[in-house]
Amino acid sequence: MRATALTSRRFKKDAVLAVFGGSALVCIGVVFVAIVGEMLWQGLTSLSWTYLVSAPSESGRGGGIGPIIVSTAAIVGISMAVTVPLGLATAIFLSELPRQHPRLARVLRQCIDVLAATPSIVIGLFGSVFFAVTLGFGLSILSGGLTLACMALPLFVRVAEAGLRTVPGNYRQAARALNLSWTGTLVHIVIPAALPTIGAGLALAIGRAAAETAALIFTSGYVDRMPSSWFDSGRALSVHIYDLAMNVPGGDQRAFAAALVLLLLVFIINLVAAATLTRLFGQAGK
Amino acid sequence: MSTISLSNKASSPSRRDGVLRGAVTTAAVAGIALLAGIIFFVVQESLPALTEIGVFRFASDASWHPLEGAFNMAPMLVGTCLVTVGAVALALPLALGAVVFGRFYLPPRARAWVRGAIIVLAGIPSVVFGLWGLVTLVPLIAAWQPPGASLLSASIVLAIMITPTVALLSDSALEHFPREQVMAARALGLSNWAIWFHVMLPARKHALATAAVLATLRALGETMAVLMVAGNVPALPTSLSDPVRTLTANIALEMAYAVDTHRAALFVSGLVLLVLVMALVLTLGGKSKTVAAA
Numbered sequence: 241m242r243a244t245a246l247t248s249r250r251f252k253k254d255a256v257l258a259v260f261g262g263s264a265l266v267c268i269g270v271v272f273v274a275i276v277g278e279m280l281w282q283g284l285t286s287l288s289w290t291y292l293v294s295a296p297s298e299s300g301r302g303g304g305i306g307p308i309i310v311s312t313a314a315i316v317g318i319s320m321a322v323t324v325p326l327g328l329a330t331a332i333f334l335s336e337l338p339r340q341h342p343r344l345a346r347v348l349r350q351c352i353d354v355l356a357a358t359p360s361i362v363i364g365l366f367g368s369v370f371f372a373v374t375l376g377f378g379l380s381i382l383s384g385g386l387t388l389a390c391m392a393l394p395l396f397v398r399v400a401e402a403g404l405r406t407v408p409g410n411y412r413q414a415a416r417a418l419n420l421s422w423t424g425t426l427v428h429i430v431i432p433a434a435l436p437t438i439g440a441g442l443a444l445a446i447g448r449a450a451a452e453t454a455a456l457i458f459t460s461g462y463v464d465r466m467p468s469s470w471f472d473s474g475r476a477l478s479v480h481i482y483d484l485a486m487n488v489p490g491g492d493q494r495a496f497a498a499a500l501v502l503l504l505l506v507f508i509i510n511l512v513a514a515a516t517l518t519r520l521f522g523q524a525g526k
Numbered sequence: 527m528s529t530i531s532l533s534n535k536a537s538s539p540s541r542r543d544g545v546l547r548g549a550v551t552t553a554a555v556a557g558i559a560l561l562a563g564i565i566f567f568v569v570q571e572s573l574p575a576l577t578e579i580g581v582f583r584f585a586s587d588a589s590w591h592p593l594e595g596a597f598n599m600a601p602m603l604v605g606t607c608l609v610t611v612g613a614v615a616l617a618l619p620l621a622l623g624a625v626v627f628g629r630f631y632l633p634p635r636a637r638a639w640v641r642g643a644i645i646v647l648a649g650i651p652s653v654v655f656g657l658w659g660l661v662t663l664v665p666l667i668a669a670w671q672p673p674g675a676s677l678l679s680a681s682i683v684l685a686i687m688i689t690p691t692v693a694l695l696s697d698s699a700l701e702h703f704p705r706e707q708v709m710a711a712r713a714l715g716l717s718n719w720a721i722w723f724h725v726m727l728p729a730r731k732h733a734l735a736t737a738a739v740l741a742t743l744r745a746l747g748e749t750m751a752v753l754m755v756a757g758n759v760p761a762l763p764t765s766l767s768d769p770v771r772t773l774t775a776n777i778a779l780e781m782a783y784a785v786d787t788h789r790a791a792l793f794v795s796g797l798v799l800l801v802l803v804m805a806l807v808l809t810l811g812g813k814s815k816t817v818a819a820a
Contacts, residue, residue, distance in 0.1 A: 264619070264621075478651055
C-alpha cells in the first residue's frame with residue numbers, strides 16, 4: 241500500500257519535472273522558429289542578388305544594401321584586426337604567466353569580467369569620446385571598428401584562454417625535454433593544438449561584432465553611401481535594420497530583408513563556432 | 527626547429543622569450559587600461575552634469591525634459607530595473623526547465639545537438655528581436671492592452687533574447703557534475719525530481735546563482751531589443767502595459783542631438799549603468815570564469 245502510494249507520488253513529481261522541462265524546451269523552440277520563420281517569410285520576397293549589391297535609395301525603402309555590407313565587413317574586419325592579436329596575447333598571459341604575475345593576472349581577470357558585462361552602449365559612449373574626438377577619427381568606420389574591438393575583446397580572451405588551458409601538460413613537458421624555448425613551444429605546439437578553440441572564439445567574436453547595433457549608432461554613424469576610406473562614416477547592417485524599422489515609415493519590408501541577411505550571416509558564423517566547441521568540449525568534456 | 531633558433535644568434539630563444547613575455551604582459555596591462563579608460567572618459571564627460579545639476583536633482587527634478595532643464599533620471603532607473611527583473615523572471619525558469627529536461631530525458635547525442643542549436647540562437651542579433659517584437663508582439667499586446675509598446679513587451683522580448691544565454695550558462699554550471707553522485711542517488715531509488723532538487727541543485731546553487739547574475743547583466747545592458755518595443759516614455763510605469771524607458775535606450779535615443787549639459791547627463795546615464803554592472807560583477811567575486819564561453 242505505502243509502497244504504491246510512494247511510487248505514484250514519485251511518478252507524479254517526475255512527470256511534473258518532465259512535462260515542465262519538456263514544454264519549456266518546446267516553447268523555446270517554437271518561439272525561435274516563429275522569429276526566424278517570420279524573417280524568412282517577410283524577408284525572402286525582397287531578397288535578390290541586385291538587392292545585395294546595389295545601393296539603397298529613398299532612405300532604404302528602395303534599392304539594396306551593397307554599401308552597407310561593405311561598411312559592415314570593414315567595421316568587423318577592423319575590430320577583429322585589433323581583437324585577435326591583443327586578445328591572443330592577453331589569453332597567453334592569463335594561461336601561461338599567472339604564477340609569475342599573480343596580482344596582475346587577478347586584476348586583469350576582474351577587468352575582463354567587468355568589460356564583458358559592460359553594456360555595449362556604454363562602450364559606444366567611450367568610443368564616441370575617445371576614438372572619435374580624442375584620437376580625432378570622427379564618426380567613421382575606424383571609430384566603429386575600434387569600439388567593437390573593445391566589446392569583442394573579453395569574449396575572445398575567455399574562449400582563447402579556455403582553449404590554451406586545455407592543451408595537455410605533457411605536450412609542454414615533451415617540448416621542454418626537446419629543449420624547445422617557451423616561444424617555440426607556444427608557436428609550434430600549444431597554439432596549433434588550441435587553434436580550433438581559438439578559431440571558435442574568433443567566430444563568436446565576429447558574430448558578436450556583426451550583431452552589435454547600439455555601440456555603432458554614434459561611432460560609425462548612419463551614412464549609407466559606399467565608404468571610400470576608413471575615415472568615412474559607414475552604416476552597419478544592424479544599424480540599417482534599426483533605422484528602417486524605427487525611423488523610416490514603410491521600411492518594414494526592407495528591414496526584414498536586411499534582418500534576414502544579417503541573420504544568415506550570423507547563423508553561419510555561429511554554426512561554425514558551435515560545431516567546433518561542441519565537438520571539443522561537448523562530448524569530450526562529459 | 528630548436529636548431530634553427532639556436533643557430534640564429536640575433537634572436538636567441540631566451541631573448542625571444544623575453545620579447546614575448548614583454549609583449550603579452552603589455553597586452554595584459556592594456557586590457558586593464560582599457561577598462562580604466564572607459565571609466566575615466568565616462569566620468570570625465572559626466573562631470574559637467576554632476577557639478578552643474580548636482581546629484582540630487584537627478585532624482586528630485588519634476589521629469590526628464592533635458593531641453594527644459596529637468597533631469598529626473600529615476601523613471602529610467604526604475605524602468606531598467608523593472609524590465610531586467612521581468613526578463614530574468616521569465617527567462618530563468620524557462621531556461622532551467624529546458625536544461626533539466628536535457629540532463630534527465632535527452633540522450634547525450636540529442637543534448638549535444640540542442641546545445642549547438644542554442645549556441646547559434648544565442649548569437650541572434652538583438653536588433654532582430656527588436657524588429658520581431660515591434661512588428662509582431664507589440665501589435666498583439668496592443669490588441670489586448672493598448673498601447674502595446676510597454677514594460678510587458680520589453681520584458682518578453684528581452685526574456686526571449688536572453689533565454690539561450692541563460693540556458694547555456696546554467697548548463698555549464700551543471701557541467702562536470704560527478705556522475706557517481708547521480709548514479710548513487712539512482713541506486714538509492716531517488717526520483718529525477720529528488721535528484722534535481724535535493725542532489726544537483728543544492729550542490730550547484732552557487733554556480734547557478736552566478737549564471738542568474740550573468741543573465742541579469744545581459745538584460746541590464748541590452749539597448750536595441752528594449753528600445754524598439756518599450757515605448758520609451760520617460761515616466762514611472764504604473765502597470766505592465768505602460769510604456770517605459772530604460773537607461774540604455776535613453777542614451778541611444780538622445781545622444782544624436784544632445785549637447786552640453788544634456789549630453790553630460792546622458793553620460794551620467796552611462797555612469798549609472800557602469801556602476802550597476804560593476805556592483806553586480808563584484809558580487810560574483812571572480813566566479814564568472816567557471817561559465818566562461820557563453
